[in-house]
Amino acid sequence: MIKKIELYEKNISFSCDFYCNEKLISRSKKNNKHIFSLDVCPAHVKIEIKPHKIKPLVRFNNVLVNYGLAEITPWDHMLEFEIKENFFDFYFKNILKSKQEYLKITDNELFKKIGYKQNYQKLIQDIEMRIK
Numbered sequence: 600m601i602k603k604i605e606l607y608e609k610n611i612s613f614s615c616d617f618y619c620n621e622k623l624i625s626r627s628k629k630n631n632k633h634i635f636s637l638d639v640c641p642a643h644v645k646i647e648i649k650p651h652k653i654k655p656l657v658r659f660n661n662v663l664v665n666y667g668l669a670e671i672t673p674w675d676h677m678l679e680f681e682i683k684e685n686f687f688d689f690y691f692k693n694i695l696k697s698k699q700e701y702l703k704i705t706d707n708e709l710f711k712k713i714g715y716k717q718n719y720q721k722l723i724q725d726i727e728m729r730i731k
Contacts, residue, residue, distance in 0.1 A: 608655040
């Protein structure tokens with residue numbers, strides 16, 4: 600479950616209004632890094648940013664996320680997104696889907712390429728034999 604949302608922009612100080620489920624939760628003053636606590640889940644989050652047209656790096660629980668894969672909508676004046684109970688499962692599925700579409704391959708081919716859902720029993724046995 601997501602408990603912390605962090606925004607960071609290296610070169611620009613900005614201020615934020617953090618809304619969760621249409622309620623203003625907090626306002627932060629100009630800085631280049633902002634951290635917000637998320638106390639409810641699922642949540643509809645809006646973070647209004649001043650000055651406008653800034654696209655800061657976004658981290659959920661210290662994990663840097665991609666706007667597209669996390670389904671973050673970057674408006675000129677705010678970021679808007681949904682946080683679900685199983686956000687990181689949803690995010691991982693979007694990563695797999697994106698890789699599969701880019702490579703134009705089947706599920707099985709993708710899983711082999713990235714080493715996901717594979718049987719490594721023989722490899723484990725070979726490693727164990729070599730370290731004994």
